[in-house]
């Protein structure tokens with residue numbers, strides 16, 4: 001494709017060289033440049049892509065997209081200057097791949113918690129309705145049955161367009177994707193045409209990246225601000241910021257709620273370890289998912305399905321049979337009936353929701369014994385540090401015993417993270433906590449403290465099958481460790 005076609009409807013500040021240059025690929029990483037590539041120089045959080053323009057040219061780049069033209073222009077190469085190269089890259093990628101997002105129904109889900117849950121439920125529901133579907137999520141990307149490992153919650157915009165193209169080639173008509181706040185700020189969704197957007201909720205997270213809570217809200221709202229008039233914008237009005245999301249959207253405004261009047265209104269009739277019984281717009285349904293937060297997830301999925309033109313009864317019938325996504329309230333039960341729950345709760349709000357759900361579901365047995373709740377939890381390194389003491393405090397307030405341990409320490413000292421968590425434990429709770437840096441040992445300790453019917457919550461890593469320590473990803477799976485420890489216990 002010629003450079004000028006890539007820049008269709010993109011505002012340019014200056015150009016140098018031929019706009020008829022043939023382009024065979026786009027990349028924002030100089031290490032991936034080959035002959036015929038358009039290299040996009042993006043200013044990042046660690047370094048500035050503009051520093052790699054010369055390297056890209058040496059590697060055969062045919063054209064450069066940047067915010068500042070370099071001093072030494074190579075006459076063989078075309079240069080295009082724009083105001084915001086990350087944003088322009090989205091528009092250019094959409095042109096290069098011939099607008100795949102316009103040829104299918106692309107629905108984005110944003111919010112602090114529930115994105116993977118909602119996107120995965122929608123994916124499963126629409127496959128159940130008979131469509132071929134795509135999924136872009138934290139757990140994995142998927143093209144119908146084919147699983148493609150995910151590196152991010154929301155991939156970069158070039159990868160998104162490539163995946164959408166593959167999805168189209170495989171006959172997909174619907175794609176459900178998570179839209180992280182990072183992706184909005186970094187323009188990873190620029191140039192995509194959405195058929196709908198869903199807001200789940202917003203609570204404390206990622207303040208390391210966004211700086212303030214207001215910036216974080218603005219980032220989420222940025223997604224709705226860029227929806228077209230043809231899309232729907234479906235928001236949770238029970239969240240304090242739910243309506244803020246709709247303030248400046250051109251899309252059709254829709255709401256869901258468990259508490260007030262809304263386009264999609266739910267009411268919980270019963271909530272147990274076996275599932276949820278709910279009224280959904282006055283129809284009574286049993287679901288296999290557990291906990292009030294899942295009532296919200298189900299309601300948003302139902303709303304989106306109706307807004308996409310599906311039949312209410314068919315949707316509810318299929319939804320009632322759907323099981324939770326991996327690592328979301330996933331149960332591993334020992335032979336002697338210790339209940340292990342692996343959950344991806346890695347924010348204060350998610351942890352509190354899960355623990356409140358667990359506390360609400362425990363029941364005393366005939367002898368009057370109320371099962372204990374034992375929580376194993378850590379916080380990731382190189383991520384928001386402010387949530388660490390808060391999560392430790394929540395774990396203590398809602399559990400009988402707490403084992404503080406490592407999550408993914410990444411490049412931080414694991415004990416330093418744990419000390420920040422310990423700072424949140426109030427003096428009365430110190431007695432019930434223990435700190436064990438090694439996550440494997442921590443889970444073993446929890447199992448050794450548990451008896452029949454006690455509940456062990458292993459929070460933070462959910463579906464993850466690795467633990468990242470100092471740049472190395474070691475095999476690690478909370479579910480496998482629980483299973484293995486349970487079976488060792490059975491053999492004693």
Ligand SMILES: CC(=O)N[C@H]1[C@@H](OP(=O)(O)OP(=O)(O)OC[C@H]2O[C@@H](n3ccc(=O)[nH]c3=O)[C@H](O)[C@@H]2O)O[C@H](CO)[C@@H](O)[C@@H]1O[C@H](C)C(=O)N[C@@H](C)C(=O)N[C@H](CCC(=O)O)C(=O)O
Pocket residue numbers: 028029030031041042043044045046047048049050052151152153154155156180181182183
């Ligand atoms: C903090 C953050 O979001 N970083 C993302 C960002 O990287 P960055 O800004 O640090 O990039 P950089 O290293 O400064 O480099 C700047 C530019 O120079 C280029 N470069 C760099 C070196 C070189 O030799 N040549 C070269 O061309 C880079 O390709 C890049 O284009 O842009 C990269 C390319 O898209 C992302 O891979 C990277 O994600 C990192 C790995 C990451 O961990 N991101 C997390 C925080 C994230 O995005 N999480 C959200 C989910 C959060 C949630 O809601 O839970 C997600 O959507 O996954």
Ligand SMILES: Nc1ncnc2c1ncn2[C@@H]1O[C@H](COP(=O)(O)OP(=O)(O)OP(=O)(O)O)[C@@H](O)[C@H]1O
Pocket residue numbers: 111112113114115116117118138153178200201293294296297327328329343344345346349350351353354462
């Ligand atoms: N609607 C919800 N409201 C609050 N908490 C939720 C909700 N849905 C799920 N959770 C809790 O949050 C955890 C993470 O859920 P999920 O993976 O769906 O969120 P996410 O938004 O995709 O997270 P990430 O930012 O890592 O992509 C779950 O394991 C559960 O504990």
Ligand SMILES: N[C@H](CCC[C@H](N)C(=O)O)C(=O)O
Pocket residue numbers: 138153346379380381383407408460461464
């Ligand atoms: N998408 C989130 C996942 C956090 C998961 C938790 N296990 C951790 O490593 O902090 C992030 O990248 O911040």
Ligand SMILES: [Mg+2]
Pocket residue numbers: 115116117137138139153178
């Ligand atoms: Mg997710």
